[in-house]
Amino acid sequence: MTKLAIMASYPFCLYGYDIAVLRASGSIVADLGLSKNQMAVYAAGLSNGGYALGALVAGGAANWLCGRRYFLGCGGGLYVVGAVLVAFTDDWVASMCGRALSSFGVGMGLLVGPIFIAETAPSTTRGYHGAIPQVLMMAGAASAYVLESALLWAPSHIAWRVSLGITALPTALFVYYALFRLTAADDTPCWQFMFGKLASAERQMELCGATGTEPYTRREQLERVAGFPMFAIVNSSHVEAFPRRIPGCWAQLKERGRPHLRDMFATSALLVAQEATCEERRTLVHFVPTLLIRNGGLTSRLASSIAGLMLAVIKLLTTLASMEAASWSMAGRKELLLVSIGVAGCALGSLSGTTFADAHGRLDGGTTFALCCLELVVLEAGIAFGLGPIPWMYGPEVFPLAVRAPSLALCLTLKFAVAMLVDMTLPLLYPTSTEGVWVRFLVACGVTVVSFLVSCRVVRKTTCRVLMDEPE
Template sequence: MADPIAEDKAISGQPKNTVIADFDPPQKPKRNKFAIACSILACMTSILLGYDIGVMSGANLFIQDDLKINDVQIQILTGTLNIYSLVGSGLAGRTSDWIGRRYTVVLSGAIFFVGAILMGVAPGYGFLMFGRFVAGIGVGYGLMISPVYTAEIAPTLSRGFLTSFPEVFVNIGILLGYVSNYAFSKLPAHLAWRFMLGIGALPAIILALGVLAMPESPRWLVMQGRLGDAKRVLDKTSASKEEAQLRLDDIKEAAGIAKELDDDVVPVTKKSHGEGVWKDLIVHPTPAVRHILIAALGIHFFEQASGIDSVVLYSPRIFQKAGIKSYDHKLLATVGVGFVKTIAILVATFFLDRFGRRKLLLSSVAGMIFSLACLGVGLTIIDNHKETVPWAIALCITMVLLNVAFFSIGLGPITWVYSSEIFPLKLRAQGVSMGVAVNRITSGVISMTFLSLYKAITIGGSFFLYAGIAALSWVFFYMLLPETRGRTLEDIEVLFGKYHRWKKANAVLKQTKQTKQGDGDENKSQVN
């Protein structure tokens, strides 16, 4: 017997199989594999920073032994790459507006390649410092451009997942650095550190060549008036043609281009190379932009000021202070740190779009406060006992692992996700570069002062200080950082400008969205 509903739909021009579809549960949106692949390639620039952080934790012991330098020189050598990266991150904002996001990623890998080679063949301390200067510029370029490119190419529902990849690859790089330390530790001191540092040239050159297969950022293409090219990229990186068109319309609106304008029909002459950005960002910012800037710079500052670089860069010395004397055991313990960090960040990538940035961030920082305070207690007890205290040693090792895990599951990835998605389109590249600059300055100060700090206030006191800074950061995040999950990049600015009253703006935005959706449904019903 014929199905009357199916016949009615067939008569009205609708396919018969829509009867089944009417009763099917809504399908979850699929992740775009091409967008994921592009994000992975772009974020691999972060391996360069991670590798340098990890490898220097062990290499500096060999360098100090081979070049006969003191602790102050080691601190400077270890931390100055973060300061040097300021040059790269400062240049990257303008460079990416001029030559595009993709070629800026290529430039990052090429510069680090040269720096790694120079460090590997360095005959002395001065030449080694020059090699780190060149490598630092490459790191700065990569840190700024990878989250910007990923945020601009990622679909809204996958943006948190994809823009957390830079931190994923930082952790993978740290783990590779630790493994490199262990692998080359059997060589003579004068060869060991050169192999450890020089081998970093391999991922840099692979990255620079691989990125050429990526498309350009659709938002950068729109800023250059290349709407047709932007539409083709969005078609490839969106779940459907309809989503691609909606994303293009939002980007055109943010760039001040009429929605009906099509590059394939009418030539677009509106191009942007970053003119007037500093005026809008610093000199005369709107209340929303000022709030965004405070939030972005604040999260970058607190990410590093809470002492994660001290834990990672000097973990062999922390384990030594905790009572682990064997060099092999110290290096194996640091490999464990890298492994835990990597596992935690991989878990975080799947939580960012499920639980949101805010909940994960606050939970992460609370865990860091606890682990830093307990680490301070354990190290203080060991410091004040001449005999071995096994339970305090176990507490210190456990708290180091917990600290890097809590950091990597929240504060680490969210810093880059959040700061790359909150800036308006025109201000994004330069705004993110300012955040990276604050990040690198703070990281440099922390890593270049740790040895002197713990000699001044004890190693336990140092971690009590970091715990206090982490507690301040929790209050800052709770008050000033609204949730951005599920918002388009063009929609997020509405949440800012109210500071601690951002929840009211969020409620208004939800109501506006519901009204628009209701109007759209009403129009559809009238048409039907």
């Protein structure tokens, strides 16, 4: 099961890597001759727009007969094509097309990956395996910072191309594994149940560690919730009469009542809060090198490299902590989430105060740097064990089977729409990385406070859910 979870989480590694690489946009601007507005479209509009569009397309088609794994492989293939195009083209239009293709492929994986893990992992280990996407996301970001440091002395017009193109190699191996090494029998048990492949589904659940009555419970609930006549095909491994896809998944969203809308609102709120904390971590990534340049007399590239290595170490440590904390999620996702949001909110509030004092000359550069590093560690640790992994697994656990993919797709679309709005607006309001930093942290702190209240009122417990329940 761990091998399948790592495979399904690979798009998150690409997501974290891309976010970290695109922060060093100065080389791209100089090499391609982009204006500030064009760079905002390149780094924010195409990336977040591609993520959202990829999630929407996969959400509408994830119930097709080809299976969940097919969309993981196809998304990886699009990423490979886009990465190669970005790495070798000198035309900014072609580079933008490549960036859009890469983002579209990652967006498909960001939707299908959590569903694949949630539908495959047994309820007793879903918390642990559900944290793997967050772990790989942090590992991807850390590897981007390390690679940037390794390419410090390379010409800038080569460094950014290598950074954006080198991921095509491991992604090509991922595509080969997902499309040609895995078979339909390795797809999620829920998908196999939907299309009558009962023998393969039950065998897959046994291989993934489902024990006791869970296979039978899933099967009974699928009969009740999805309305498929499983009783008629108990002894058949495949039934040709089943449709090639489950029709009307988008139309069924209109028929869901207030409980489902509540779950969609809760999932969207958690994902937006997660995105807000990610935005502020990126703000800090730009602010720390500024402190090093101002107080240490370092060059821009060297300061950025040192800050990147420092952030890589912090992310790797918090990644290991999140893997350890994942086993706690069986004690209650909601409780862990509330603690995580509280810690992240306190860290963001403290960062706002520190940067406000620095902007008004009340702290010297060394004190500001030390406090920012300490607060960054607290922020990363708070996100790693709760607000990072739990929003990705909450939606697949509470959404009914027939509308699971489109519901999560709409929630992810809202998340990336907010990210695109923020990424394209802030550079216009604050042209340099030191302007308005404390305001950004204060706004992010307010978002975490709102998400804390939403979590208290709307988020419900999902411990040991078997993924087929109707909303209460």
